[in-house]
Amino acid sequence: MTAALDVALTRRIGAFDLDVAFTMESGISVLFGPSGAGKSLTLALIAGLIRPDAGTVLINGRVVTDCARHIHVSTQDRRVGMVFQDGVLLPHRSALDNVALAVRQGDGRRARRAIARSWLERVGAAEFVDRRPGSLSGGQRQRVALARGLAGEPALVLLDEPLSALDAKVRGELRMLIREVIVSAGVPAVLVTHDAEEAEETGDLIIAYDDGRVTGRRVVERPTPPTGGDPPPETGASA
């Protein structure tokens, strides 16, 4: 099976030096570590927003970055979804419009808006589809941002500290939502966080970062997903 993501990158910015390599098969990988460790920089390199000094990035087996062969696919063509820390939604458009912009399939505006609407329903944002981001709470905005990141049916979703700006209670609710929606959509994802609980609850694979290096990787034990009712007893199987 092709790995969802295969990364080997080096990049220097000023005094900071990033040198990382990892592979992820599927599911949600968490880049976990303190601030300034290079996690967000890695996401930017995967998305193609910044070029590495050397290295490769493969998404679903497709080479999108290969410095040695001078290959650099533009961000537009990489089909990655992005979810930022404070949403970064267009303030002058409604939630529905924001998500509809990301939808690529569907002929015609109507069809795209319908698809956007269904994504918003999946993230629990159905009630405020026509409101502007300015009138939404932080948690509501992040739901919309999540819908937007997924609506384009990307090959990979990148989430950069999506919950860090929210308060604890909201964070708890949304953690579950993120995992649920992404897993049911079947999209591989890379999530950056410095919150240990968040890493444990959302990730299948935790990649530890420190000072520009990968310092460890750990698979998260998960019970097989519940089909409804009580979760099954622990089977001890690894993810």
Added chain:
Amino acid sequence: MTALVPHSWLNGLGIPPWVWNPLSVSLRAAFEATVVVAVVGIALGYLLAKGRFPGRGAIESFFSLPMALPPTVVGYYLLTRLGGPGPIRNAEVSLFGHPLTFTFTGIVIAQIVESFPYCVRFSRAAISGVDPRFEQAARAMGLPQWRIALLVTLPLARRGIVAGVAMAFGRALGDFGATMIVSGSVPMATTMSIALYNAVAYGPHHQAMVLALVQLGVALAILFGVSRLGKVRPW
């Protein structure tokens, strides 16, 4: 340059022709000048804000020259380029049939030159000030660069851009030196500022008073509007 509105309306409103004639000349010229300045200025501002070529600062300084150069220098330069022998004059004659000095179009050109820097600088500052993450998100969504500019960058920068266009319009309305030199206060193409000068020099005093007051009111209104659009300071 005839009035834009029938004289019967004016008499009804109580606006005398010695106000309305120069006012309509000024408004029409400033409007035409601002349309040109807005289109080219915003585009140039975008390029300067987003471009990665060397010499951006020099280009912006070059286009800002009219802001610092004395209006007589600008006016004289335009007069010789537009009216004196040379390729530009030849082009004018073939396009318009006659050189553009001492005409309404000449006024528009003088105003374009003088007001252009305001639009470019305000636009560049506003577009540079947009959070780059908006564009990053849009690129991730697969939008091509031109759609990103139209749907994301420019709308997010609209306050500063509108302020720049408003300042350019105000500057065009208020131009005197360059306009005077290029057009020479031909009676058919007299702007408000030139009419005021004539009124102070020759005309009845009350006319000067009214003309000055109208222009003061307009300038105040524009500056007020610009200040309400928020803090965009390109200098």
Added chain:
Amino acid sequence: MKRKIGLAWSLGTKQKIVVIVAAVGAGFGLGFGIAHLLGGTIAYWGVVSGPFLLTLRVALPATVIAGVTGIASGYALAKGRFPGRNLLETIGSLPIILPPTVIGYYLLETLSPGTQVGGFLTRVVGHDLVYNVTGCIICSTVAAYPFCLRAARASIEGVDPRVEQAARAMGLPNWRVALSVTLPLARRGIAAGLTIGCARALGEYGATLMVGGDINGKTRTLSLAILDSFTTPERNAMLLILVLMAITAMVGVGLLGRART
């Protein structure tokens, strides 16, 4: 470009002032030289020197006055907490887009000895304020003021308040904090405002024409003289001098004014 600016900034403040003065002097000197070459005879210099020196006599004091008042009022607007700050700045910014003839008209109304206000001011000051050099200086000051004001306010507001707080904690009185801490930290933006203000003062035309009266030898600055000598060769010399002066100012803006305001 970045590296060149870096080089310019790596010089100390005193050296920078020397460089600027030298550049301005070179600009003027170059103007002289080229004017001489163009004119070719002392006669032209005779015609040009009058307006040139007059322009210096007008623009330099005007820039100084506009600079001092601009910085002072910019400081007050930046630090003050009274209502109507933005309104005051709007009014102070009027000369940027107000037609020069309107400025000239209102100056005449307030300064001419014939009017009430003007009569009073003339008595207080002791001599006429119109149709002489003083009137020209006033016009150029008004033209330069808004740029000094806006640049000063913006750059003073941009100074990190914590540095000022630290200075106050050290026991320095407010006026010393302003002079030794705030203004030096804001000097980039202030200098940019000064240079563009100077350029505007040099080139002022419409108001000077009305208030000064374009009197040959007395109030005919370079801008006005250029038009009067329109069909004679020395206008080239005058134009060149004026352009060089203004370009020196613009280079100053380019070097110094890339401060983020």
